[in-house]
Amino acid sequence: MDNRIAGIGVSAGSVCAPWLRFSTPEPTSASDPITGSPEAELIRIREALDAVAEELLSRAETVEGVSAEILTTSAAMARDAGIVKAAKANLESGLPTAHAVAVAFDAFCEKLTALGGYMAERATDLRDLGQRAVAVLRGEPMPGIPAPGHPYILVARDLAPADTATLGNSDVVGLLTAEGGPTSHTAILAKSLGIPAVVNCSGTDLLAEGKLLILDGTTGTVTIDPSAEMRERAVLEASFVAEQSASAHGPGRTRDGFAVRLSANIGTLEDAARAGAADCEGVGLFRTEFSYLGRHDAPSVEEQAQTYASVLGHFAGQKVVVRTLDSGSDKPLPFLDLGVEENPALGVRGLRVGTVYPDTLISQLDALAAAGNATGADLWVMAPMVATADEAKDFAELARSRGIGKVGAMIEIPAAALRAKDILEHLDFVSIGTNDLSQYTCAVDRMAGGLAQLLDPWQPAVLDLIAMVGQAGADAGKPVGVCGESASDPLLAPVLVGLGVTSLSMSVPALGAVRAQLASLDLAVCKDMAAAARGARNPLEGRAAVARIRESA
The missing domain is CATH 1.10.274.10 (PtsI, HPr-binding domain)
Structure with a gap:
């Protein structure tokens, strides 16, 4: 009889392999011997x-x-x-x-x-x-990822980013952690590397030494000591998905031809080079603050323009959606001193920083306009943390006055989703950041691992808000994108399309699986999936209902 434990699937894919635990040093003690002065x-x-x-x-x-x-x-x-x-x-x-x-x-x-x-x-x-x-x-070896010389699933309480960053050069083919959430560094890096991952799994202490695991990063389930039949089926399914992903090419679309733009999320020059060489439709999210994390001096307009031109140069003639600096809260920039706030996630961050440092926003817009003109990329610029139609109007007027042609906003705050119709009156497009939208809808800090279940983008309330934005976009005839981590979930992607989303942006390794999934389904099926997910009482029921529709489609 198989035993199953469950967590949150944060990086899609299934793998069957033995497991090894990430070891940590024995704790120190005040009674340890004193060895010198x-x-x-x-x-x-x-x-x-x-x-x-x-x-x-x-x-x-x-x-x-x-x-x-x-x-x-x-x-x-x-x-x-x-x-x-x-x-x-x-x-x-x-x-x-x-x-x-x-x-x-x-x-x-x-x-x-x-x-x-x-x-x-x-x-x-x-x-x-x-x-x-x-x-x-x-005098002991530093903690690190085991290197047994064969593929395995790494099991840990949690991983520091320093360890997760080197998973791509290891024998790790799957990742299972007891802590963490869908927006943690562990989840995001595992997804960028294409490694199936499940986090926030409380049952890791039930694992039996020497036994195989089947880890499903899409559903969040882990099967302990699976039968031979289950192992064979898991290998066949993984091979089938890999073949489908590898064989799917070109623009994103459903089986009956409904276009869904599939683009990449980037944050660095290296990301841009990889995305530029990938089979994608440009960039759906360029996180500009990643170029300046840790900087104590503000970059000049000329320096910014050079950086942005280096990125945009990989996408001449292609659409590139740039997010203005999303500083504050979980991404502080030292050259923008915002002081100490009781709750920075609810304070001065994103577009609101412009009220404290207006010249910083103007400088960035000028640099982006210059880079766009120099490279021939189809430049679209959006502001993060827009809450009201007045904020959208003011940003749009400022951006257009600085030479930006296409102007949009991130929908990350429930207030913005609820009034998306009004916001879109002033903009050319919107893009939904499901990471923050989940955080603010369910009142859970993105780093609160113990409450990670509430950060799940499958939460029906979050899907209801996405549906409202999708309908507002359809009524206005303007595109609605999703650039949060949920866009890379092959099971959730058709749900988002069924909710009215017209573009999905994700890490490069996720593109193939999402493209293949959409190509296997008609738009009407995507809408049925969306209705089933919204009609569920919780994310678990929603996933199960959508999976049933997919299997019968």
């Missing part, structure tokens, strides 16, 4: 932290894009002077060396966790750095 041990601590930083920088040289950026940022965190200062105080209070370091990192982690949002996710990074430093001090 505080002065001598402080030197060892500095050397250990330097070793951690150098190892991360070395790994950064083997990867590209967001992965390299994450590793480089983690290396800088390892050399933070505050950690050394705290560890020194712990040594002087009589704590053993490794424990002094662990306590220092734990204290910083607690502070970050209390802040919530983006800062809370940084606590995972810090905890990982502390474990690495402790390993060096003990």
Whole structure:
């Protein structure tokens, strides 16, 4: 009899393989032996932290894009002077060396966790750095992804971005974590690498050593010790999906010819190069802030124009949708000091930053217009965190006055979805960010792993809001896109189309599966799927109802 556990599927695909657990060092203790004077041990601590930083920088040289950026940022965190200062105080209070370091990192982690949002996710990074430093001090190998020499499913409590960033060069063919949510770095990076992943699975302690697993990153189910028949069926289904994805080419469309633009999400020059070489219809989301994370000085108009031109140059004649700086909350930019807010996710972020730094928005629009003119790309520009029709009107007037031809807005706030008709009066298009729309609809911080089920884009209330936006777009004759992570779910993609969405933007590895899924279904079936998902009481029932329709289509 097979045993099944369930979590949240965050990266589509199915895989059957043995599993290995991500190991962490044994905890330190105040009763560990003291090996030297505080002065001598402080030197060892500095050397250990330097070793951690150098190892991360070395790994950064083997990867590209967001992965390299994450590793480089983690290396800088390892050399933070505050950690050394705290560890020194712990040594002087009589704590053993490794424990002094662990306590220092734990204290910083607690502070970050209390802040919530983006800062809370940084606590995972810090905890990982502390474990690495402790390993060096003990003369043990640093924690890392196992390399057994054969394909396997990696099981962990959670993964620091520094580890997730190197999954692409490992034996890992599937990922299962006990914590995390659909918008975590782990989920987003796994999806960008095309690795099936399930997060927020509370049943990982039920796994039996040496047993195979079938992990389904689409449905979020994991089968423990499957029968031979189940293993064979899983392999055949995975092969069939892979063949379909590989054989599907060209513009996105349903089986009966309804056009659905399929484009890529990008954030870096490396992302742009990969998307430019991929079989996609341009870019549906260029996250411009990714080019400036960590910057303490504001980029000039000329520097921005050069950066944007380098990106747009990969898409001459193709549509590129650019999001203006979405700073604040989970993506702070040091050169835009927004102060400390009680709840930054509900504060000054996205378009609202323009009320504090209006020149920054104007400079970006000028740079984008210059880059668009220089490259011949079909430039569309949208603002994040638009809440009202007046905000949409003001942004549209400003953008057009700076030379932007096509102007739109992100629909991420329920207020914007509810009044999409009014907002579209002033715009050429809208694009739905389902990550934030889920967060604000269900009142759950995107980094609150314990409440990740509420962040599911299959929540019927979220789908109701998407349907309202889709109808408003149809009435106005203007395109409605989805650029949130939900667009890359092959099962949800036809639901979104049935709700009135006309374009989907996702990570490059997800394009094939979504294209193949849409090509196998008529628009009427997509609408039936949408009705079934909205009619369900919860995401689980919705997925099951849609899966039944797909199987019978």
